[in-house]
Amino acid sequence: MEIRPADSGIPLDTLDRRIVGALQIDGRAEISRMAAVLEVSPRTVTRRLQRMQRAGVLRVVRTTGTAQAVGATVLRVRVLRGKVDTIAESFARRPDVLTADIVLGGEEINVVLTGGPLTRDRLLHHQLPATGAVVSTTAHSVLHVFADAAHWRADALTSDQIAALAPAPAGIGAFATDALDERLLALLGKDARLPHATLAQLAETPESTVRRRLRRLTDAGMLRTHVVIDPRLLGMDIDAALWLNVPPARLREVGDALAAHPHTHAVAATTGPANLIAAVYCPDLAALFAFTTDVLGPLGVTSAETAIISRTAKPVGAQQLRPLSPSPAPAPSPRS
Structure with missing residues (x-):
């Protein structure tokens, strides 16, 4: 096949x-x-x-x-419609960005930033606010990594x-x-x-x-x-980011269980509105629905926000930018 x-x-x-x-x-x-x-x-x-x-x-x-990923920052960056490629390409050029994904709808970019506090604060407090195309930013600090892309x-x-x-x-x-x-x-x-x-x-x-x-x-x-x-070459057409709320007493149990599931390619405990994030590959939307009901439900997840990733500007392990469009990219907005 x-x-x-x-x-x-x-x-x-x-x-x-x-x-x-x-x-x-x-x-x-x-x-x-x-x-x-x-x-x-x-x-x-x-x-x-x-x-x-x-x-x-x-x-x-x-x-x-995985221990070195503790302290990384996960950003949810909302941008003006039509500006997502420019901002995503800017993130992808940064050596301190591990991965950058564009969420379906084209108004949000999920970014994993691995730089130290000075680099992070410079980006959050100076560079992004100075970028007119950025509407809002939510930052989550990684507290514990249960699984990463290499798992x-x-x-x-x-x-x-x-x-x-x-x-x-x-x-x-x-x-x-x-x-x-x-x-x-x-x-x-x-x-x-x-x-x-x-x-x-x-x-x-x-x-x-x-x-x-x-x-x-x-x-x-x-x-x-x-x-x-590309996971689609392996039959996984759906890439989704899950922002989960789990009772604190069950956080480690749920994190370990999700890390062991064959669909997950990242699981981490974080600060912020959601205390556990997971990234999953599924063959189709029906499989993602089954994952939500049959896996997350029995684990006691109290709420789940699901975001479908439409495009990846920078996959884990990428050494350089993969252009998102055939047209020349404008000058990057946030600079490293």
């Missing part, structure tokens, strides 16, 4: 989706290992993976741990395949990284599948050292990867 959204590039069949699923389990999984688990030839895996990478529909990047898995593999691909961490715990560790992590930021030999050349260190360092970083949970791909 092929899935090809009208504007999302090449079609992906069942094997392509399984390769994506394998990379979601281990972004640096070797071709031979993926081929053995998926029961195809290494040549086939290589050819399929290169096809997706060359078409620009798949990229594997390094991502930080989400395409429903493409069996439980046995997942177990076979999952790396076996030694559980050595975090440690103080040195200059070489940081150099390797930086090199993997844009392409987490860089071969050991390439990393060794770029870092000017022996390949055996690179292998040893990466294994230690992986075992300590410091080398996490994230597959950047």
